[in-house]
Amino acid sequence: MEKSKILIIGATGSLGYxxxxxSLKFCHPTFALVRHSAFSHPHKAQKLHSLxxxxxxxxxxxxxxxxxxxxxxxxxxxxxCAVSAKQSLLQKLLIRVIRQLGSIKRFIPSEFGSDPTRAHxxxxxxxxxxxxxxxxxxxxxxxEGIPHTIISCNFFMRILLPSLAQPGLDAPPRDKVTIxxxxxxxxxxxxxxxxxxxxxxxxxxxxxxNKVLYLRPPGNVCSxxxxxxxxxxxxxxxxxxxxxxEGELLQKIKGTSYPANFEMLFIYSAFIKGDHTYFDIxxxxxxxxxxxxxxxxxxxxxxxxxxxx
Ligand SMILES: NC(=O)c1ccc[n+]([C@@H]2O[C@H](COP(=O)([O-])OP(=O)(O)OC[C@H]3O[C@@H](n4cnc5c(N)ncnc54)[C@H](OP(=O)(O)O)[C@@H]3O)[C@@H](O)[C@H]2O)c1
Numbered sequence: 001m002e003k004s005k006i007l008i009i010g011a012t013g014s015l016g017y018x019x020x021x022x023s024l025k026f027c028h029p030t031f032a033l034v035r036h037s038a039f040s041h042p043h044k045a046q047k048l049h050s051l052x053x054x055x056x057x058x059x060x061x062x063x064x065x066x067x068x069x070x071x072x073x074x075x076x077x078x079x080x081c082a083v084s085a086k087q088s089l090l091q092k093l094l095i096r097v098i099r100q101l102g103s104i105k106r107f108i109p110s111e112f113g114s115d116p117t118r119a120h121x122x123x124x125x126x127x128x129x130x131x132x133x134x135x136x137x138x139x140x141x142x143x144e145g146i147p148h149t150i151i152s153c154n155f156f157m158r159i160l161l162p163s164l165a166q167p168g169l170d171a172p173p174r175d176k177v178t179i180x181x182x183x184x185x186x187x188x189x190x191x192x193x194x195x196x197x198x199x200x201x202x203x204x205x206x207x208x209x210n211k212v213l214y215l216r217p218p219g220n221v222c223s224x225x226x227x228x229x230x231x232x233x234x235x236x237x238x239x240x241x242x243x244x245x246e247g248e249l250l251q252k253i254k255g256t257s258y259p260a261n262f263e264m265l266f267i268y269s270a271f272i273k274g275d276h277t278y279f280d281i282x283x284x285x286x287x288x289x290x291x292x293x294x295x296x297x298x299x300x301x302x303x304x305x306x307x308x309x
Contacts, residue, residue: 004204005078007031007076012038018193018195019080019196019200035060035062036060057075063090064090073094073101085133088133091137098144098146106202116134117135119269119275123250124253150213151195151215152212153195157189157304159189161301165224165263174235174239176241177228181224183228187271188270188277191298220300224271
């Protein structure tokens with residue numbers, strides 16, 4: 001089967017760059033819509049140069065400019081957007097253009113986190129405000145009848161895992177560690193390049209059309225207690241455990257303003273409320289990435305921790 005032509009929006013960003021690389025690796029004709037300013041930014045220009053050398057076609061434009069969006073969208077079969085969470089609603093104009101052109105076989109919106117429709121947000125306005133735009137984009141896609149796939153990958157490994165879920169640290173602790181709640185609720189961590197590989201595998205797959213692809217691979221699902229035990233074995237040392245209850249964590253979150261409470265919010269969501277894992281991946285709307293694509297290799301939590309020892 002001929003590979004779909006893919007447009008990546010956000011290729012100079014963290015996830016978007018991996019998406020563009022994966023699209024090229026899996027031999028899709030690959031296009032990137034890039035803002036003018038990125039070409040004069042040293043690090044972004046380097047990323048663009050490397051994508052261009054690998055065969056990507058770079059198109060100048062912006063999600064805020066209807067003409068450049070329409071030109072780019074008309075060249076491809078699939079659009080993948082990877083703007084940051086705070087830019088989610090910028091996708092509305094893109095969605096309008098996709099509907100008007102009517103030629104796109106699949107749109108993958110910028111979601112790439114835990115499922116916002118499953119998150120426990122009732123006590124916390126900051127979590128609600130983070131997820132609401134992503135839910136709004138999902139509802140818009142459904143209302144407009146745009147063929148889509150949602151990627152629900154849970155945490156990227158660069159979020160919380162380098163500190164063993166210790167807010168404020170950027171390396172794993174070696175003496176004391178704080179466990180939130182009872183420490184038994186499981187969360188999921190995925191390397192961004194692996195998320196990108198799974199994402200690209202969905203684009204021509206009828207099994208993922210209008211579905212949510214959940215990523216929960218074996219080796220990437222673990223509780224705080226399991227995470228600390230894994231780390232203790234790697235550094236051959238027992239850590240002193242401090243405990244923070246759900247109520248104490250909620251108080252700390254509420255006493256800190258967003259986004260400074262960002263890490264605590266996501267610890268609460270994943271490791272207290274179990275937002276990554278409390279529900280089964282069920283048809284008709286949910287599909288399991290590791291079951292659909294067993295051939296894809298991915299980095300496990302243990303392998304990631306090995307790089308930190
Ligand atoms: N699951 C997790 O743990 C996790 C963690 C982080 C992010 N995420 C999700 O991953 C997705 C991508 O986030 P990220 O952190 O990779 O984003 P990022 O690094 O901030 O990159 C954002 C990209 O969007 C581009 N962009 C911004 N405004 C644009 C516009 N008007 N027109 C065209 N391009 C525009 C930026 O281009 P410029 O170079 O021109 O600025 C950049 O390439 C989001 O959905 C986010 O919620 C998930």
